[in-house]
Amino acid sequence: MAFNLREPSQPLRAVVGLILGLFVLQAAAKPVRDPKLKSNSVLVIDQNDSSVLYSRNSDVAMPIASITKLMTALVVLDAKQPLNEMIQITDSDRALPKGGVSRLTVGTTLSRGDLMHLALMSSENRAAHALGNNYPGGMHAMVAAMNVKAASLGMTSAHFVDPTGLSSQNVASPEDLSKLVIAASHNSSIREYSTDARYTVKVHKRMVEFRNTDNLVANPTWNIVVQKTGYITEAGKCLVMAAVIEGRSVVIVLLDSLGKYTRVADAKRIKTWMEASANQHAQVSMR
Secondary structure, eight states: OOOOOOOOOHHHHHHHHHHHHHHHHHHHHSOOOOOOOOOSEEEEEETTTOOEEEEESTTOOEEOGGGHHHHHHHHHHHTTOOTTOEEEOOHHHHOOGGGOOOSOOTTOEEEHHHHHHHHHHSOOHHHHHHHHHTSTTHHHHHHHHHHHHHHHTTOTTOBOSOSSSOSTTOEEOHHHHHHHHHHHHTOHHHHHHHHOSEEEEEETTEEEEEEOSOGGGGOTTOOEEEEEEEEETTTEEEEEEEEEETTEEEEEEEEEEOSSSHHHHHHHHHHHHHHHHHHHHHHHHHO
């Protein structure tokens, strides 16, 4: 039996082409899989247009641990205190809540800039406390300035009681912390100090090297503008940063992460997720 194969008519070819085109577009438009983040509270926003890329419990205030030190640095810089002024670590700086660990022994004398550098980079608690003790008007005035600054930034859920973050009463929501990160990213000193991989200072007669608590700053695949880690039991592991990913300026807030590596792993998952999304959009635009 012979089959009579005829070329499809023009209308039929148009219909088939349309159907195939719809299948292609549907496949290309399929959303990139969820990044499966492990942190309990998350916010990822595009800094340019404030659009929310990912959110989980982002409006809930909770302890923020050493993320606090970004605010500490902001108010010191707002007060225009000279960064080259020398400050001595005293007994009062040693009396930290929860027995905060420090390699800055009593009697160590460093510049205000060095103390801020260590507070932002290696989360040095005595350094942050010394900044508060040497703020105009002392520690009480420092804490008051921190809360005034928070209000001026629109951080409606934020509250501070100390400059180190060792107190669980220092609280803020991820939404409020995104505002703090953006404000911090506008200051060149905070950008430089928080993203430095290591820094050496003289403690009495010894040179002591401090390292960044966020190992992502040394990763060449990352473009981090500003960052800060934090941890106390009540807050869990925390990480905030402003970074450029696939050409987009983004702010990432990760709070209450369980496990030693979860916050960094979540940051990496966000980066991979954004890269996959950018690749998908590029493929769609090429069709």
